[in-house]
Amino acid sequence: MTNQVETPNLIDIDAAFRQANIQQFLDELDRELIGLKPVKTRIKEIAALLLIARLREEQGLATERPTLHMSFTGNPGTGKTTVALRMAKILHHLGYVRRGHLVVATRDDLVGQYVGHTAPKTKDALKRAAGGVLFIDEAYYLYRPENERDYGQEAIEMLLQAMENQRDDLVVILAGYKERMDTFFQANPGFHSRLGHHLHFPDYSLEELLEIGELMVRQQNYTFDAASQRAFREYLVLRMQQPHFSNARSVRNALDRAKLRQANRLVQQGGTISPAELCRFDESDIRQSRVFRGGLEGENSNQ
C-alpha cells in the first residue's frame, strides 16, 4: 500500500452553474417580468444558495435543507402569483421540489364551515401540493380573532405543522398586503419563524407599467402606433391617480377594453382592411376611456 498524495479536487463553480442551467431561468425571469428588482435579486440569491447546497451535498458535507417557505407582500397586480409559479419551476429545476407544480389556495380551500370540516379540507390542499408549492393568497383571512366560532385557527395550526414536518415535501408561499400580513405575523408568531424569505413586491412605476403594457400588446399580437402610444401614456398617468389601481392587472384590463373598442370601430367602419389593421390600436380606442373624463367619480359628479 503506497501512501498516495491527496490531490485536492477543485470544484468548478462556473461549470456547476452552467450545468444546472440556472442562467436560462434567470434570463427568462429578467425578460418576462418587468421591474421587481428586489425580487429578482432575492431569487438569484436563493438559486446560488441552493446550488452551493447541492455542491456541498455532493461533497458529503452536512447539509440541512434550507428553509424555503416564503412570504410575498405587495399590492394587487404586482406579480406575486406569477413569481410564485416561476419560483416553483426554479425550485423544481434545482431539485428542491419534486414535481414543481403550484397549488393556489385561499381561505375557502382551507377553512371549513362547520366543526370537523377544516381538517380534511386543509389536509386535502396539503396533499395536492405535496411535491410542489402551496401558494396561499390573502393569508391573513385565515385568522379571524373577532369571531370565536371561526375555524381558521385550525387551518393555521395544520399549516404550521406541515411547514415544519413536511419541509422535504412542500414549500409554502404566503401572500397579501404588507400591513395586513405584518399584523397577521404578529398575531401568529409561529409563521414568522418558519418563513425563510420575506419578499416585498413594490408598486410599478409609470415607465415599468408602460413596458408591461408594451409586452402584453406584443405578446397578444397587437401594435400601438405613435399617437395611441402617447394616448396610452396619458391614460396611465390619469388612471394611476384614481382609486382601485391594481398595477399590472389594471393595465391588462385597460388593454382588454381597448381591444373591445378597436373591434367595434372596425366593425362599424366596415369595408375591407389590411391584416395589419387587425393589430393596430388607434388613438381613439384609448381616448374613449372615461378615465379621460375624470373616471367613475368624475362622471358621477358631472351628472
Place this chain on the structure above:
Amino acid sequence: MRITQGTFSYLPDLTDEEIKAQVQYCLDNGWPVLIEYSDDPHPRNVYWEMWGLPLFDLKDAVAVMEEIQACRRAFPNHYIRVNGYDRSLGRQTTALSFIVNRPPDEPGFLLERTEGADRQIRYTLKSYAAERPAGKRYEV
C-alpha cells in the same frame, strides 16, 4: 395460500419503495388512486370497501403512501389494494390494481361440487376464511 388477485400478485410482496413507484406511475399518467380494503378473499368479490374517496388532483405519491399507512394501521389483517383509474375516452376503467397488504395467514379455498340434474356437477369456490363472520376472519 396467497391469493393471486390483481397485478404483481405472483411476485413477492412489494416493498414500500416499490409501491410508491407504482403509485407515482399512476399519478404521472393522470390516474386517480383509490385505496380499498376487504376481508373476503373470494375472487368474485368485486366491490371492496373504499378507504375514503379517490385521491383526485394529486401529483406526488407521498400523500397516497400516508393513506396506505393509515389504512394498514386501521386494518392490519385485511387485504388492502390500490386502484388507479384511467378516465380517458375509450378506456374509462381501472388501469392498475394491486394488493399492498395481506393478512398474515391466508387459509385458501375449498372447491365445492354440487350435483345437479342429470348428474351434472356445478363447481364453486368457498373461502375457508369466510366461514367466520366479517371482521373476525383474520384475527391474530
